[in-house]
Amino acid sequence: MRAAFARLGPYQPESLLGQGSVTETFLARRLEPLSSLETQTFVVKALRRGHYHPELGNRFVDAARMLQWTSLAGVAGVVEIGEEPGPIFAAFEFKEGVDLRHLRLQALPSGGAMDGRVVGLLGRKLAERLGPLHAQSDGPRVHGGLSPGNVLVRPSGDPLLLDCGLAEALRFGESFPAEGWQYLSPEQLRGEPAGRTTDLYSLGALMYFLCYGRPPFEAGTPRELEARIAQGPPAFDGLHPAIASSMARLLSYSVQARPKSAADVIRQISVALLSANAGIAVATPAPLVPQATVVRPSPSPAVPAALPGPSLAGHRGERESASKGEGEVIEDEQQRRHPPVVKPGKGQPSVHERNAIAPDDPDVGAVFDDDDQDDEIDVAPNGTARRRHRHRGIRLLEWTKDAFARSFFRYAWVPVAVFLLIAAVEGFFFVRSWRAARVESARKDQAFTEEQARIEAAKPKLAAAPALEAGQLVLKINPSGAVIWLDGIEKGTAPMTVLTTPGGHRLVITAPGHRMLRDVVDATRGVLFERTMAAAAFPTDGSVGLNVACTTEGKNPVFIDGKEIGAFCPLAGVRLDPGKHRVGLFIIAQNRLLTVDREVVLGRPDQVQFDY
Numbered sequence: 001m002r003a004a005f006a007r008l009g010p011y012q013p014e015s016l017l018g019q020g021s022v023t024e025t026f027l028a029r030r031l032e033p034l035s036s037l038e039t040q041t042f043v044v045k046a047l048r049r050g051h052y053h054p055e056l057g058n059r060f061v062d063a064a065r066m067l068q069w070t071s072l073a074g075v076a077g078v079v080e081i082g083e084e085p086g087p088i089f090a091a092f093e094f095k096e097g098v099d100l101r102h103l104r105l106q107a108l109p110s111g112g113a114m115d116g117r118v119v120g121l122l123g124r125k126l127a128e129r130l131g132p133l134h135a136q137s138d139g140p141r142v143h144g145g146l147s148p149g150n151v152l153v154r155p156s157g158d159p160l161l162l163d164c165g166l167a168e169a170l171r172f173g174e175s176f177p178a179e180g181w182q183y184l185s186p187e188q189l190r191g192e193p194a195g196r197t198t199d200l201y202s203l204g205a206l207m208y209f210l211c212y213g214r215p216p217f218e219a220g221t222p223r224e225l226e227a228r229i230a231q232g233p234p235a236f237d238g239l240h241p242a243i244a245s246s247m248a249r250l251l252s253y254s255v256q257a258r259p260k261s262a263a264d265v266i267r268q269i270s271v272a273l274l275s276a277n278a279g280i281a282v283a284t285p286a287p288l289v290p291q292a293t294v295v296r297p298s299p300s301p302a303v304p305a306a307l308p309g310p311s312l313a314g315h316r317g318e319r320e321s322a323s324k325g326e327g328e329v330i331e332d333e334q335q336r337r338h339p340p341v342v343k344p345g346k347g348q349p350s351v352h353e354r355n356a357i358a359p360d361d362p363d364v365g366a367v368f369d370d371d372d373q374d375d376e377i378d379v380a381p382n383g384t385a386r387r388r389h390r391h392r393g394i395r396l397l398e399w400t401k402d403a404f405a406r407s408f409f410r411y412a413w414v415p416v417a418v419f420l421l422i423a424a425v426e427g428f429f430f431v432r433s434w435r436a437a438r439v440e441s442a443r444k445d446q447a448f449t450e451e452q453a454r455i456e457a458a459k460p461k462l463a464a465a466p467a468l469e470a471g472q473l474v475l476k477i478n479p480s481g482a483v484i485w486l487d488g489i490e491k492g493t494a495p496m497t498v499l500t501t502p503g504g505h506r507l508v509i510t511a512p513g514h515r516m517l518r519d520v521v522d523a524t525r526g527v528l529f530e531r532t533m534a535a536a537a538f539p540t541d542g543s544v545g546l547n548v549a550c551t552t553e554g555k556n557p558v559f560i561d562g563k564e565i566g567a568f569c570p571l572a573g574v575r576l577d578p579g580k581h582r583v584g585l586f587i588i589a590q591n592r593l594l595t596v597d598r599e600v601v602l603g604r605p606d607q608v609q610f611d612y
Contacts, residue, residue, distance in 0.1 A: 007031075007084045011044050017148065022056065022170055024048055034079070036582075036597045039094060042079065045163065046089035048286040056170060057088045063140065063169035064090035068593065070139030071560060074129040074164045076152075081592065095160055100148035100206060104213055114211050117276050122268045123207040125159050130203065131262035133164065134196045138562075144168030144194035146202035147180025148209055156195075168194045181222060182215040183339065186253055189226040197255045200265060205251025211239060216251055229253050242272035242458075255316050308479070468526025473498040473505075478532040482511035488589040508588050509533065513566040516557050516586070536566030542575035546602045548583060550610040557582035559593070569610065578602040585610045 004028060005013035013026035028044045047060060061083055067090070068078040082089040098106065108114060134141055145167020153159040167180065182190075185201035187218075188194055216234045219225035230253045236244035251259050259265045276591040468474065474482055477494035484491045484498065485508040491498050494509070502524045509517040514533035521527050524550045539560055548558050550569040558569050562581055565574070569585055577600070584595040596608050 006087075008044055008046055008087050009080075011042060011089070013044065017043065019048075021129045022048055028091075030091075033589075036595055037079070037093060041094040043092045043094050044089050045092070045166070046082070046087055049087070057084060059169040060088060060090070060166065063165040066140045066165055070136065070164075071134050071562060072136060072139070073510050074158065074160055075133060075164055076160055081479070083591065090166070092162075095152060095154065095156045097152040099158060100151050100153070101208060103153055104148075104210060108213070111213060113238050116239045117273060119207050120211045120243050120246075120269050120273045120276065122153075122159070122210060123203060124266055125157075126161075126203055126206065127200075127262045127265040127269065129159055129161055129195075130199055131266070133161070134199070134262060140165035142168070142194045142196060143199050143202070144188075145171075145180055146199060146206060147183045148206065149180060151206065155348065170424075182225060183209075184222075186226045186229045187255065189229075190221040196261065197258050200258055200262065201252075203265065204247050207247050208234065210249070211236075211247075240272070240276040242275035243269075246272045278584045285583055357396060359428040404424070415436050468528065470502045470526060471523050473500060473521065473523050474526075475508075475509075476528070476530045477509055477511075477517075479511055479514070482509050482514075482533065483587050484504065484509055488591065506591065510557055510568070510588070511566075512568070515564045515566065536564050538565050538567060538574075540573070540575045542600075543574075544576050544578055544602055545598065545605040546574040546576050546581075546583075546598075547572045547607040548574070548585070548603070549607060549611070550585060550612055552612060556588055556612070559586065559595075576600050583608045585612065587612060 005016070007013075007029065008026070010030055010032050011026075011028040012031055013028040017025040017027055017028045019025070024046050026044045026046070026529060028042050030040050030042060033040045047057060061328065062079045064078050068081065071076050076092050076095065079093055080091040080092045082091075104114065105119075115310075130143070133143065143161060143164045144162075145163065147167075150162040150167070152162055154160055183199040183202050183205040185194075188198050205216050209216075217225055217228045219228050227320050229251075230477060232253075233248040233251055239247075246265075249258060249268065250265065259268060308568075473486075474497050475494050477484075480494055482494045484494055484496060486500060487506050488496060500523055504520055504522050507517070507519050507521050507529070509531070511533055513535045517531055517533060519529075521529060548569050548571050550556070552569065554568045556569050557564055558567055558571060559565070559582075560574065560576070562584070567574075580597060582595055582597050582601050586593050594610055594612065596610075598606060598608055600606055
């Protein structure tokens with residue numbers, strides 16, 4: 001028998017999807033269907049009564065309201081918000097898909113590491129979702145709590161970001177929600193606010209989870225986890241070096257070492273995927289193994305690594321040798337500058353089969369002719385051999401040796417000296433004029449400062465504003481005549497003084513032709529509230545007429561496509577272009593927004609009816 005769940009406003013939970021330290025997530029249906037949505041199945045995230053600090057409720061509602069205004073693709077938006085005195089919740093439209101934790105279980109039922117190229121593709125798609133989120137002006141600008149449980153992969157393969165900004169809102173002081181804190185950045189673990197680079201760190205942690213099925217760093221407490229991250233990047237066993245390098249940059253402890261933006265992450269992962277698909281590895285210098293066979297390209301005949309003493313010493317005579325042991329080849333300083341190429345045996349990467357030039361080779365960029373170099377082998381009577389590698393001096397061209405060339409080079413300094421003399425004279429006059437300009441600029445700045453001080457001294461001294469009593473709210477609004485709403489109740493028009501109880505109050509101000517002002521004021525010590533309202537644009541350029549009807553008269557503002565138009569319901573004369581539009585009505589008394597999606601057809605005027 002299915003357990004019964006308490007009703008959450010107009011939503012009846014049917015099953016529990018997940019439970020955290022302060023939240024519960026339900027699959028629910030709306031008892032009163034919304035005409036603007038095709039499906040009436042929703043995901044409702046609610047705060048557990050008695051398990052959260054009162055301030056968390058306000059932060060949760062503010063974060064959910066930011067999500068209610070967003071229209072980004074790939075970010076789950078809020079349909080409806082519940083506030084106190086009832087249950088606090090945020091309702092999302094239900095979307096089919098699977099989160100990253102279950103996606104990995106489906107892909108690798110028996111465990112193991114996921115293909116790095118698949119991880120790179122998912123990571124790049126997540127970065128493509130974070131880029132517009134970080135750049136938007138309305139709505140949340142950071143996610144603040146990416147974890148395997150709040151990233152949904154749709155049947156199309158595109159990721160959907162869930163709970164944007166909610167995890168950051170639920171973080172209170174040094175306490176963290178139980179779900180997903182092991183994927184937070186070190187600066188978040190220290191109590192600092194979330195930012196773009198914190199989301200990029202969490203992206204790297206999600207990619208590591210997809211690879212290995214666990215967080216990149218594990219610890220018992222946030223402080224221990226932050227100390228573990230500071231010790232260095234985790235191991236990337238079996239992962240392609242290019243993909244591992246891009247993940248290591250994302251998981252850097254230092255913010256400066258991480259990519260600066262989601263666009264940088266997309267470029268780095270794209271390059272890593274190209275390298276992985278082409279099979280290109282990062283070349284590293286081969287170790288000099290004494291037991292390996294040593295081969296050196298040389299114009300002279302090949303010389304064995306170990307030479308018997310009597311056979312060669314008789315032809316070369318007595319020579320100075322080093323007592324390093326029989327059969328050992330000793331190379332001098334010139335030879336060490338040109339390390340040999342080691343032939344790979346079994347298990348060694350094929351990248352070392354060819355004689356590649358190392359970037360730290362001191363002779364990179366130097367070109368030698370085979371005619372100007374030779375190798376010399378000295379062998380001692382005991383069989384010890386020394387190889388000498390010499391470069392002869394560079395030969396001059398013949399034309400540089402005649403009398404004309406020598407005269408030319410002898411007097412070549414004359415034009416250089418003339419040029420330097422001219423530059424010195426020009427520099428002298430430039431410095432003198434620059435100093436004169438600085439003196440004149442300082443004089444003008446001084447005169448301007450004195451004039452400003454004289455003007456300020458001449459201004460009449462105004463008396464200090466009187467102190468306000470507790471609960472006194474003085475409202476001075478431009479334009480005058482704006483309607484004042486306090487805690488959902490209409491109080492009058494500005495300018496006016498309202499006497500209320502000390503504490504926090506919800507303030508809403510409306511005026512025709514202007515965008516409404518919404519704020520929360522604390523009247524504990526009295527408040528002087530002075531604002532100038534911003535003008536709103538009324539849509540009149542379209543080709544189709546639209547009327548908005550409701551049961552209230554001129555109280556609640558109307559929104560078109562998420563933007564306030566400075567008019568109140570009911571209204572007529574709205575002109576829109578043909579197509580799909582979202583019409584909204586903000587109910588001031590209930591602090592909630594009702595929306596309806598309507599298809600506007602050319603040549604057919606339309607009307608939207610709100611039952612409020």
